[in-house]
Structures are given as structure tokens and as C-alpha cells.
Amino acid sequence: MAAPRTATDDGARPSGGRAAATVRGTAAAPSRAATAGAAGRRQRERSDATVEDLLAAARALFAADGYAATSLDAVCDRAGVTKGALYHHFSGKQQLFAAVYAREQDLLNARISAAYREVADDPWEAVYEGSRAYLEASLDPGVQRITLLDAPGALGWEAMHELGVNCRELTLRGVERAIRRGAIAPRAAEPLASMLYGGLSESAMAVVRSEDPETALAESLAGLRLMFDALAGKD
Amino acid sequence: MAAPRTATDDGARPSGGRAAATVRGTAAAPSRAATAGAAGRRQRERSDATVEDLLAAARALFAADGYAATSLDAVCDRAGVTKGALYHHFSGKQQLFAAVYAREQDLLNARISAAYREVADDPWEAVYEGSRAYLEASLDPGVQRITLLDAPGALGWEAMHELGVNCRELTLRGVERAIRRGAIAPRAAEPLASMLYGGLSESAMAVVRSEDPETALAESLAGLRLMFDALAGKD
DNA sequence: GAACATACATACCGTAGGTATGTCTATGTC
DNA sequence: GACATAGACATACCTACGGTATGTATGTTC
Numbered sequence: 152m153a154a155p156r157t158a159t160d161d162g163a164r165p166s167g168g169r170a171a172a173t174v175r176g177t178a179a180a181p182s183r184a185a186t187a188g189a190a191g192r193r194q195r196e197r198s199d200a201t202v203e204d205l206l207a208a209a210r211a212l213f214a215a216d217g218y219a220a221t222s223l224d225a226v227c228d229r230a231g232v233t234k235g236a237l238y239h240h241f242s243g244k245q246q247l248f249a250a251v252y253a254r255e256q257d258l259l260n261a262r263i264s265a266a267y268r269e270v271a272d273d274p275w276e277a278v279y280e281g282s283r284a285y286l287e288a289s290l291d292p293g294v295q296r297i298t299l300l301d302a303p304g305a306l307g308w309e310a311m312h313e314l315g316v317n318c319r320e321l322t323l324r325g326v327e328r329a330i331r332r333g334a335i336a337p338r339a340a341e342p343l344a345s346m347l348y349g350g351l352s353e354s355a356m357a358v359v360r361s362e363d364p365e366t367a368l369a370e371s372l373a374g375l376r377l378m379f380d381a382l383a384g385k386d
Numbered sequence: 387m388a389a390p391r392t393a394t395d396d397g398a399r400p401s402g403g404r405a406a407a408t409v410r411g412t413a414a415a416p417s418r419a420a421t422a423g424a425a426g427r428r429q430r431e432r433s434d435a436t437v438e439d440l441l442a443a444a445r446a447l448f449a450a451d452g453y454a455a456t457s458l459d460a461v462c463d464r465a466g467v468t469k470g471a472l473y474h475h476f477s478g479k480q481q482l483f484a485a486v487y488a489r490e491q492d493l494l495n496a497r498i499s500a501a502y503r504e505v506a507d508d509p510w511e512a513v514y515e516g517s518r519a520y521l522e523a524s525l526d527p528g529v530q531r532i533t534l535l536d537a538p539g540a541l542g543w544e545a546m547h548e549l550g551v552n553c554r555e556l557t558l559r560g561v562e563r564a565i566r567r568g569a570i571a572p573r574a575a576e577p578l579a580s581m582l583y584g585g586l587s588e589s590a591m592a593v594v595r596s597e598d599p600e601t602a603l604a605e606s607l608a609g610l611r612l613m614f615d616a617l618a619g620k621d
Numbered sequence: 622g623a624a625c626a627t628a629c630a631t632a633c634c635g636t637a638g639g640t641a642t643g644t645c646t647a648t649g650t651c
Numbered sequence: 652g653a654c655a656t657a658g659a660c661a662t663a664c665c666t667a668c669g670g671t672a673t674g675t676a677t678g679t680t681c
Contacts, residue, residue, distance in 0.1 A: 194647055194658065201659080218539060219454070222637060234639085235661050244638065304453060304539035308591050319588075341602070342609030345592045346585030353554075353584020354577060356543050367576070374577030381616040429627065429678055436628080457668060469670085470630050479669065627678070633671080640665075647658075 214293030218301040275334035278325040289355035449528030453536040510569035513560040524590035
């Protein structure tokens with residue numbers, strides 16, 4: 152049975168990664184935390200550096216060899232630390248992978264959001280551009296290996312979607328906005344978002360495995376264009 | 387590094403499963419094989435029964451606990467045999483899972499094909515019915531665990547699609563036929579098939595995890611209906 | 622019925638995830 | 652500024668599990 156995580160055992164939760172990056176930016180901290188933050192600087196920095204090394208090593212090996220074929224010893228070797236350090240910052244292999252996955256999702260989100268926001272006037276066209284960005288970003292073999300091939304089995308569907316705002320949720324929001332503004336016909340947004348997100352994920356894998364990825368990508372984008380136009384009522 | 391499989395070591399390949407089922411049906415066999423087939427009947431039957439037990443046990447455990455959490459010892463215990471028997475018929479855990487996956491795909495194919503063929507006149511409507519059948523069949527948690535969550539990571543994308551005719555290929559053929567017969571606008575069939583197959587897979591997982599799967603399924607089908615109509619030019 | 626192949630069972634090995642413990646250094650406290 | 656404490660690791664070890672090597676009994680063939 153899968154080891155259940157209680158709500159209280161987050162003491163071993165890694166301070167590095169996404170959470171630390173956002174929390175550390177806040178200068179307005181309470182008195183005790185402020186002094187502790189200044190005094191605990193060197194230890195904190197060293198810790199963060201170790202977490203960073205571990206995440207970088209893990210990301211490289213997970214991307215190259217996959218989740219199952221990557222040993223924690225190999226990760227530690229590459230990071231230049233021992234398993235003691237790894238297990239001090241992460242509760243196990245699964246959580247290490249979850250942290251790597253969350254980072255990957257953040258990078259994807261950034262690219263998608265940037266493309267999405269570039270189209271300010273047309274909400275449906277914005278979803279198209281976001282979808283295009285997601286498809287193109289997912290062509291990277293490392294991204295595919297981590298987010299599309301290994302994550303579902305290693306983390307499970309629920310955990311995948313609970314690790315922060317993911318690409319599927321971005322798609323959902325975009326679809327909802329397009330419906331609200333009348334860019335496409337009224338409908339339940341969830342199903343369309345699932346179809347788009349899942350379809351683009353599968354497309355990315357098919358494109359890379361194609362004997363001619365260049366034209367396969369072009370055809371996928373053309374097909375996406377046709378689908379978006381059809382859903383918008385343009386013929 | 388992942389153990390590389392040479393092209394010559396298929397001596398341990400299981401005679402059971404799909405391959406045997408199709409090969410055994412051919413009555414027109416060469417002389418030596420014909421006599422050997424008749425004389426070797428009892429051993430063959432025992433062997434097939436063992437393979438069947440192993441596949442049934444593996445399917446049950448893989449479906450319930452997932453690929454990684456299922457130990458071969460547990461499979462053997464449930465099947466009532468030892469690891470010697472398992473490794474006599476399968477080259478390892480991955481191939482055992484591959485056999486289970488292939489069976490699952492066959493069952494899905496049967497359901498999809500049946501729904502597809504029920505609509506003889508309208509090729510695009512046939513694709514819809516096939517898609518509907520695939521979505522509904524993929525609501526089963528065991529099917530999801532095996533074919534959607536674990537298979538990509540355990541087998542890899544290529545191996546998944548080389549294990550016989552799968553649902554994605556069925557979708558592709560249906561789309562190609564619909565295009566040939568002018569049911570939808572001309573386009574490259576591959577991208578649309580990928581979008582449909584991947585989208586339906588993701589939809590199935592989202593539907594099951596929804597707080598109200600009943601209405602989620604209804605909404606997904608309604609959304610699918612809208613998409614199919616839009617692609618067919620019906621507004 | 623002898624030679625052989627098939628179909629297993631048993632015993633064993635190596636790897637890798639996980640744990641328990643020791644140690645060193647930074648940090649807060651008096 | 653000595654001391655207690657806790658964080659940040661390193662080291663050694665345990666164990667489960669995938670895989671292998673070998674033994675054996677039951678068909679199967681000539």
C-alpha cells in the first residue's frame with residue numbers, strides 16, 4: 152500500500168524549490184523571523200544550495216533515464232552528496248520526483264502564460280497560443296519523460312494535479328474565459344480543457360516519435376488551428 | 387542502464403496471450419507442426435493454463451496496486467506458482483506487464499470496434515461512437531491504472547504503440563475514413579487522431595476523479611458531441 | 622525405453638530504497 | 652564566551668524485490 156502522508160509530517164518537506172523561492176522574497180517578516188532570517192543565513196544558504204544540487208541532478212537523470220531506472224545513489228553521486236543529505240531534505244524518491252515535476256510544471260506554466268498573455272484581445276486565440284506554446288515546450292524529450300511518461304505512474308493523477316497550478320488548469324481557465332466572453336459556444340469548460348490538455352500531450356509525444364518531426368509539428372498545429380476555428384464557428 | 391534486449395533472445399517469449407490465440411487457430415500447419423500440435427496437447431494445455439493464471443493474477447494486482455507496487459512474488463502467490471514458472475513464460479516483470487497491457491488493449495479494441503461498426507452509414511458518427519465507447523470503457527479504475535497511468539512509464543510510448551493495434555490506431559483509421567468520404571474537411575489525420583485519443587484518455591481520468599462522475603461523463607459526452615459537430619461543419 | 626525437451630520448483634545473488642545512528646557545524650542562550 | 656540545541660549532513664546497515672542458476676519431475680519423440 153502507498154505510504155500515506157499525514158498532514159503533520161511536513162517537517163521533512165524541502166524548503167527549496169518553488170515554495171522557498173516565493174516565500175523568501177517577502178522582506179516584511181515578523182520580528183523573530185527577521186532576526187532568525189538574518190542570523191540563519193549561512194546555514195540556510197548551504198541548505199538551499201544542497202537542495203538545488205539534488206534537484207538539478209535528479210532532473211537530469213530522471214529526464215535521461217526515467218524514474219524507475221534512476222537510482223538515488225546515482226542522484227547523490229551527481230549532486231556530490233550522500234543519501235543522508237537527500238533524505239534530510241526529501242522524504243523519499245517519490246517526493247524528490249514530485250519536486251522535480253513541480254519545477255517542470257512551473258517552467259511550462261511560465262511559457263504558456265507568456266504566450267497566452269500576448270494575445271490580449273481575443274480570448275479564444277489566446278487559448279490557441281497557449282496550447283501552441285504547451286505543445287512546443289512538450290517536444291523536449293526530458294519534459295516528456297518527466298511530465299508525460301513517468302509522472303502519472305509515479306505520482307498518480309491526483310497528486311499530479313495537486314502539485315500547484317498545472318497546464319491543465321491553465322487551459323481550463325482560458326477556456327472558461329473564452330466561454331464567458333462568447334468567443335466559443337457555451338458549454339461545460341472542464342471537458343473541453345481535458346480534451347485539449349490530453350490531446351496536446353499525446354500530440355507532443357507523437358510528433359517527436361514521427362519520422363519527420365518538423366512536418367508533424369506543422370501538421371499538428373494546422374490541425375489545432377482547424378479545430379479552434381471550428382469550435383469558434385469559423386468555417 | 388536499462389538492460390538492452392537483443393533480437394535473438396526471444397526464446398523465452400510467452401506462447402500464451404494474443405499471439406498464441408491467433409496462431410493456434412490456423413489449421414493449415416506444416417506436417418511436423420501438425421503432428422507436434424496434436425501430440426503435445428496435454429503439456430500445451432497445462433502451459434497455457436499457467437500463463438492464464440499468471441496473467442489473471444498480474445492483471446488483478448497491477449490494476450489494484452499499480453505496476454511499481456506489485457511484486458512478482460505476490461503475483462506468483464496469487465497465481466499459485468513460483469517464480470520459476472513466471473520466468474519460464476515471461477522474460478521479466480516488464481514483459482509480464484506488456485502481456486497484461488496487450489490483453490487490455492484487445493478488450494478495449496473489441497468494445498470500440500463493436501461500437502464503431504454499429505454506425506455503418508455515417509463514418510464520422512462512427513468515430514464518435516467509437517470514441518464514446520473508448521471513453522466509457524476507460525472509466526474502469528483498473529483499465530486506467532494499467533493503460534493510462536502505468537503503461538507509458540513502464541513500457542515507453544513506442545512499445546505501447548507497437549503492442550498490436552491499439553485504440554489510437556483505431557481512431558486514426560476512423561478519422562482517415564471519415565476524411566476520405568468527405569464527412570469532415572480534408573486534413574492530416576494523424577494530428578486529429580492524437581488529439582482525440584489523448585483527449586479522451588485524459589477525460590476518462592478526469593471524469594472518474596470528479597466529485598460527480600455521472601454528470602461529468604454526461605458533460606464530457608456533450609462536449610465531445612459539440613466538437614464532432616463543429617468539425618463536421620454542423621452549427 | 623532411452624534420449625530429450627518442457628515446465629516448473631528451490632535456492633541464491635545483487636541492487637536499490639529506506640533507516641538508524643554518529644558527527645560536525647551553525648545558532649540561540651545565559 | 653561557554654554551553655545547549657538543532658540543523659545538516661555522512662556512514663553503516665537492513666530488507667524487499669527483480670533476476671538468475673540449478674535441480675527435478677513430467678511429458679514427448681524416436
